Amino acid sequence: SKVKDVVIDFGNNNFNSTSSYTGVFAGGVSKSEIENITVKNISELKGKTYLGGLVGLVSHSKIKNSTVSIGKVSAAENTSYQNLVTPQGDCAEGAFVGGGFGSVDKDSVIDNVQVTATEVSVEEGKGPYVGGLIGFNRGNIYSSSSKTNLIKGAHFVGGLIGMNLSDEANSHGKIHYSSASNGSYISGWKYVGGLIGSSGRVLGLETDLP
Numbered sequence: 001s002k003v004k005d006v007v008i009d010f011g012n013n014n015f016n017s018t019s020s021y022t023g024v025f026a027g028g029v030s031k032s033e034i035e036n037i038t039v040k041n042i043s044e045l046k047g048k049t050y051l052g053g054l055v056g057l058v059s060h061s062k063i064k065n066s067t068v069s070i071g072k073v074s075a076a077e078n079t080s081y082q083n084l085v086t087p088q089g090d091c092a093e094g095a096f097v098g099g100g101f102g103s104v105d106k107d108s109v110i111d112n113v114q115v116t117a118t119e120v121s122v123e124e125g126k127g128p129y130v131g132g133l134i135g136f137n138r139g140n141i142y143s144s145s146s147k148t149n150l151i152k153g154a155h156f157v158g159g160l161i162g163m164n165l166s167d168e169a170n171s172h173g174k175i176h177y178s179s180a181s182n183g184s185y186i187s188g189w190k191y192v193g194g195l196i197g198s199s200g201r202v203l204g205l206e207t208d209l210p
Helices: none
Strands: 002-016 026-030 033-047 055-059 062-075 101-104 109-122 134-137 140-142 145-152 155-158 161-164 179-187 190-193 196-198 206-208
Touching (some): 145 155, 179 190
Parallel strands (some): 002 033, 026 055, 055 101, 062 109, 109 145, 134 161, 145 179, 161 196
Antiparallel strands (some): 155 161, 155 196, 190 196
16 A cells, blocks of 8 residues: 555644554554655653554555654563574564654665654663664665654663664665664663664664763
8 A cells, every 4th residue: 555645743642552553653554655754743652562653563565755753652561581582583572662663574664764752662661672763673774863862671772773683685674874863861771772772784874972
């Protein structure tokens, strides 16, 4: 399916969900082309897991030329560090929370998506895969950015992406010319980075931290 030129204005209200897949535009998208989406004026977005300011879970899709302006993005899912990633590179369990996207799969593209968020976190900081733009990524990212004040999680926490995975051929999990800016701090227990908590292949990246 194709969707373009949509503005979602919450008038500074909250968006609360008990769903495992939550996004202001969509909880999940598959086999879609999405363009020119604007999400703005949301005080707080709350969900359980796979939580994103735009989309919770992106599968086999392309999302481009979109912006998210949001206050707090907060996931309630608390998950232990055990068995987070399988030997095959699949993600076993986690919070999957991002200012833009909770999780992006290997057949997806994020192109020119800009996120501004006050906070991206998991309640009590006990969930893994938290990022200013994407919590867990296996897609290809181009010319995108996140600007945040606070990012907080347990493991795999990053200013732009919490965890980024690529295959041996580097056909996915590539990040080109993207950036992260954080005005306060990024906190976690293990695998914490100003740009990416843990990653495979990156090209042309920038980070701006105090």
